Amino acid sequence: MKLLIIEDEKSLSDSIVEFLSNESYLCEQAFTYNDAMMKVSCYDYDCILLDLMLPGGSGLEILKVIKNNKLRSGVIIVSARDSLDDKVNGLKIGADDYLSKPFHLPELSMRIYALMRRKFFTSDNIVESGGVIIDLLSQSVSAGGKEMHLTKTEYQLLLFLIENKNRVVSKSALAEHLSGDMADMMDDYGFVYAHIKNLKSKLAEGGCEENIHTIYGAGYKWVG
């Protein structure tokens, strides 16, 4: 799977590459508008992460070129310009998703997964890990062969952890994934702990509670 990261902040771009490196992705980076234009028009990518504000030009122009030439690439806009108009324009031109900065890397990773699944494995809607099977279409979950009844929040939590399997996901990233901007308003991420506890006790019925590792209160890891 080939990925192009168009982001002028080298430090951030490198972090993304490193975080995604243990996946089966082949990451390439572009740091300027011209660089990005060149790469986009010469090579084929499965997924492109696109920053809108680049030295030398606007990311929206690059998006137009991508959409005019190569309809196959999935595009996720990653921008500090958190304005509704940009979002609307970007999605109108043909971006598949929009993530505003600052974001957590597990969130980005999950968005890429979701996009790739939508674009390339449309028939495969089953996610399986460590004895847990999630049917994405019907949103049903079974653990150790037993049907599980999860709340919407627990379902989101489980999917997020599994799609970031073998990686530690911080409480902060989980909180943001579950409740967006509201997460930061709370005094602590206590509600994440409460939901994890419930999820674990439900997983225990199918003998899968050990899949969630707690990392000293800093975060959680799905091992499967």
Add this chain to the structure above:
Amino acid sequence: MKSLRQKTLWQFLLCTAGIMLLATPVFYLLTKHFYAEDIIDVLESMRSGTPVPPLDLEQDIMIGVMLQYALIFIVLSVSFLLMMQMIARKTWSPFYDTLHKLEHYNIEQDESLKFAPVKIKEFAQLNEVASKLISKDKESFVAQKHFIENASHEMQTPIAVLKGKLDLLLQEELTEKQSQLVSEMYSVTGRLSRLDKNLLLLAKIDNKQYERKEIIDVYKFIEERMAMFADIKNDRDINLVKIGAGDCEVKANSILLESLINNLVVNAIRHSKKDGTINVFVGNNEASVTNEAINGKLDEENLFKRFVNNQDESRGNGLGLAIAKAVCDYHGWKIKYTFNNSLHSFSVIFG
């Protein structure tokens, strides 16, 4: 272009001349009956051959002079009063116009000031100076607002880098102590991120970047968000109550309305007594959020001010209520705080 002194002088002279002309019959009568009276008598007696009647020339002159003085004094007074009252009001009207405009000028809302062209030099100068001063003020005000917006934008990328590096750091084999440190850094980064987003939101409201408005049913709008509130409420209860038969439909920007409601509800969750109940009411053209207080009444005066922290807020960045206020001001709504029976209540009156 005339100066004010010239204009006033000319007006006075013209006015006096006009009134003098109007007073001609009076002067005519005065001359005829006092100065010319004796001559007329003499001529009359010469024509008819009768002896000349006794003349009182001295007396006539004295009375005539007195009357003349009085007449001139009246003419001058009247013209002066007229000039002061009628004409001066007209001459000075651009001045009062300028004064009125300056008095009611609001740098936050109005465009730069425009004055009608005037013919008096001093007033033209005054308008020019006032215009310049205001446009300079306006310029620096706008620049400052855009500076805040740009600065908040610029900060988003470094915060994203920080978050990313923390996400990477967490993947390492960390000791408990290190995990604790990373966890605290996450918490602070989250605060920083929130603060930045809030600043940006405020700047964008100030810069009028939320023009898009639609008709929204407030009850439904809140109902759709209840699941999210339930996610973060922990052990508190949240009730959504609708009172009154009328629906509460408002014309609003949905992003701002969401921000207003999130801020009020999350604020209530954060400052609620443990196991307390939070009530969200939606009534006729109003909505309110009530929670059980831990401490006493809040300081009403500073409640909605930016960065004025009250009490022992450990995490609030002092912008939540300022945003709520800004959203209300933007839509022309009223927000009110009341404290009754140990209950904090924030209500918004739409329209």
